Amino acid sequence: MNxxxxxxxxxxxxxxxxxxTVAEYVIVVAIVLESIxxxxxxxxxxxxxxxxxxxxxxxxxxxxxVGMTAVILTGGIDLSVGSVAALAGIVAAMVAGSSAPGxxxxxxxxxLGVGLAVGVFNGVMVARFRVxxxxxxxAMLTICRGLAFVVTDGRSISDLPPGFALFGREVFLSVPxxxxxxxxxxxxxxxVLKRMTFGRYVYAVxxxxxxxxLAGVNIKGVTLLVYVLNGLLVGLAGLVLASRLGAGxxxxxxxxxxxxxxxxxxxxxxxxxxxGSVIATLWGAVFIGVLNNGLNLANVDPYTQRIALGVVxxxxxxxxxxxxxxxxxIA
Amino acid sequence: MRLNxxxxxxxxxxxxxxxxxxxxxxxGAGGKRIGVTLLTREHVFYKDLEAGLKEAADKAGYQLIVxxxxxxxxxxxxxxxxxxxxxxxxxxxxxADSKGIAPAIEKANAANIPVFTADIAAQGGQVxxxxxxxxxxxGRLAAEYIAKAIGGQGDVGIIGQQEVQSGLDRETGFxxxxxxxxxxxxAAVLNGGGVRDKALKAAEDMLQGNPNLKGIFGINxxxxxxxLSAAESGKRNDLVIVGYxxxxxxxxxxxxxxxxxxxxxxxxxxxxxxxxEAISKHFAGQPVEKSIAVPVKIVDASSLK
Numbered sequence: 187m188n189x190x191x192x193x194x195x196x197x198x199x200x201x202x203x204x205x206x207t208v209a210e211y212v213i214v215v216a217i218v219l220e221s222i223x224x225x226x227x228x229x230x231x232x233x234x235x236x237x238x239x240x241x242x243x244x245x246x247x248x249x250x251x252v253g254m255t256a257v258i259l260t261g262g263i264d265l266s267v268g269s270v271a272a273l274a275g276i277v278a279a280m281v282a283g284s285s286a287p288g289x290x291x292x293x294x295x296x297x298l299g300v301g302l303a304v305g306v307f308n309g310v311m312v313a314r315f316r317v318x319x320x321x322x323x324x325a326m327l328t329i330c331r332g333l334a335f336v337v338t339d340g341r342s343i344s345d346l347p348p349g350f351a352l353f354g355r356e357v358f359l360s361v362p363x364x365x366x367x368x369x370x371x372x373x374x375x376x377x378v379l380k381r382m383t384f385g386r387y388v389y390a391v392x393x394x395x396x397x398x399x400l401a402g403v404n405i406k407g408v409t410l411l412v413y414v415l416n417g418l419l420v421g422l423a424g425l426v427l428a429s430r431l432g433a434g435x436x437x438x439x440x441x442x443x444x445x446x447x448x449x450x451x452x453x454x455x456x457x458x459x460x461x462g463s464v465i466a467t468l469w470g471a472v473f474i475g476v477l478n479n480g481l482n483l484a485n486v487d488p489y490t491q492r493i494a495l496g497v498v499x500x501x502x503x504x505x506x507x508x509x510x511x512x513x514x515x516i517a
Numbered sequence: 518m519r520l521n522x523x524x525x526x527x528x529x530x531x532x533x534x535x536x537x538x539x540x541x542x543x544x545g546a547g548g549k550r551i552g553v554t555l556l557t558r559e560h561v562f563y564k565d566l567e568a569g570l571k572e573a574a575d576k577a578g579y580q581l582i583v584x585x586x587x588x589x590x591x592x593x594x595x596x597x598x599x600x601x602x603x604x605x606x607x608x609x610x611x612x613a614d615s616k617g618i619a620p621a622i623e624k625a626n627a628a629n630i631p632v633f634t635a636d637i638a639a640q641g642g643q644v645x646x647x648x649x650x651x652x653x654x655x656g657r658l659a660a661e662y663i664a665k666a667i668g669g670q671g672d673v674g675i676i677g678q679q680e681v682q683s684g685l686d687r688e689t690g691f692x693x694x695x696x697x698x699x700x701x702x703x704a705a706v707l708n709g710g711g712v713r714d715k716a717l718k719a720a721e722d723m724l725q726g727n728p729n730l731k732g733i734f735g736i737n738x739x740x741x742x743x744x745l746s747a748a749e750s751g752k753r754n755d756l757v758i759v760g761y762x763x764x765x766x767x768x769x770x771x772x773x774x775x776x777x778x779x780x781x782x783x784x785x786x787x788x789x790x791x792x793x794e795a796i797s798k799h800f801a802g803q804p805v806e807k808s809i810a811v812p813v814k815i816v817d818a819s820s821l822k
Contacts, residue, residue, distance in 0.1 A: 485706070
């Protein structure tokens with residue numbers, strides 16, 4: 187059965203012409219081009235501190251984008267990531283500030299716990315009750331944002347112990363901890379999706395649900411697990427966010443879902459499910475991170491920046507569509 | 518396709534914010550009666566504004582009927598309806614929605630009740646006077662503070678929020694004042710969206726792009742606190758950051774000697790007093806300025822003692 191799934195994946199075309207390879211190739215070229223452009227316009231752009239800065243700026247989006255990639259691969263979507271990350275960060279900040287023994291470690295567990303709980307909820311609603319993921323997570327978006335304000339009474343939770351800076355502000359081997367965490371998450375995401383049977387099932391569920399079902403894939407189980415793992419990553423992102431800000435902030439993470447979905451889509455993962463990869467998402471996140479950073483460094487006014495980002499997302503999806511239809515006999 | 522549906526749903530969601538109507542009763546005899554509908558009663562700013570209004574109204578012998586719109590347009594509309602039914606002599610309004618409140622103001626106009634807005638302006642309807650903090654001068658004060666603190670030399674940046682008028686005014690005031698200092702260049706203006714996480718990212722880019730950056734002006738405290746997070750993780754405690762609003766968290770950061778050195782503080786009590794003053798003038802048949810700017814002040818570690 188594992189073989190059935192794999193057969194679908196291996197296209198008759200040579201590896202270098204496969205859809206995914208082409209998509210990754212295009213985005214990498216785009217990153218190189220935009221980097222050259224910004225290096226000319228902003229002398230600071232190519233400095234090592236700035237490159238680390240770019241990595242830091244995409245760390246939270248990146249962590250979220252790995253989970254989102256898996257969710258989108260199943261044909262789903264998660265709109266709640268920003269709100270849930272904010273809520274997880276707030277809960278972590280509350281625990282960290284409680285002066286209980288081991289407060290910082292407990293805070294980390296609490297953040298993951300919040301993410302896990304929401305992930306289980308989303309997963310059960312989608313997998314067991316077949317509520318469209320769009321609706322479930324849209325509801326969670328508003329519920330968790332509301333909770334974030336209710337729990338904090340609209341004020342930030344600050345005055346955290348110095349140890350809480352570990353997840354967001356500390357630097358290990360000249361690279362900030364959030365960047366290490368992001369790289370770790372990407373590596374884990376790649377391994378799970380590409381090297382584990384479970385990962386192949388994820389592709390199968392989104393690629394051809396009926397075929398997956400006939401092949402005996404536990405569709406409900408796979409879907410549920412994807413949302414649960416995604417929830418854990420959202421919790422982790424919330425922890426990093428709160429640590430970076432040095433506070434649990436109720437309005438933090440607003441519209442992160444858009445940034446995250448943009449990274450996934452620009453990377454080339456199809457919103458229809460079944461096609462894409464975590465590595466492509468990493469490139470998508472890098473591309474957007476470089477774009478935001480370069481425009482800021484070149485002092486492009488904020489209005490124009492928005493237009494640029496919108497155009498880029500549009501082009502990426504257009505490229506995806508062209509790529510997809512070209513190989514098909516019947517459009 | 519999915520994104521389309523998403524956009525549509527978000528738009529619907531925003532449009533269909535919950536509607537709850539409230540009903541507050543006031544009234545009584547004696548003196549002129551003024552109906553007040555505040556934006557909220559939960560913020561310190563509005564509590565102080567209310568205190569300023571009450572104090573001045575007591576002195577002038579007016580009776581205030583104070584209600585809170587709780588940031589809910591529908592609630593505020595019904596409060597204004599009530600004021601019209603009660604035939605108050607004037608209405609003071611802090612709109613929950615500048616445009617959406619216009620029909621309610623027009624109703625009051627039709628009933629010949631003069632309307633005054635405080636803190637937040639309305640768009641539409643006849644308003645006798647709008648009383649608000651002087652955001653331009655707030656920006657100037659921030660610029661002056663940073664200029665002095667960095668000795669009139671070096672690059673400075675602004676973490677702004679260009680989609681909000683008050684934010685733009687603060688930014689403009691800051692830039693204008695900085696023109697007086699030939700040694701200082703406003704090297705970067707970025708949008709922090711008025712929220713901390715976006716301000717943090719913007720400030721990090723700003724620090725990377727401008728190695729000679731010495732000062733940052735955050736057009737509100739979340740912008741300034743985001744910049745402070747960037748300064749602290751970048752070990753740039755030498756920066757001079759100035760915020761706006763002096764919320765408790767910012768005050769704490771100033772007092773502990775962080776890079777956040779000062780804050781522009783609005784004076785809500787004065788705002789309340791000036792509003793009553795404008796109403797008194799109007800009652801006396803004197804001309805009233807359409808737009809009244811209430812001065813702001815700057816606070817730092819020494820004045821916060």
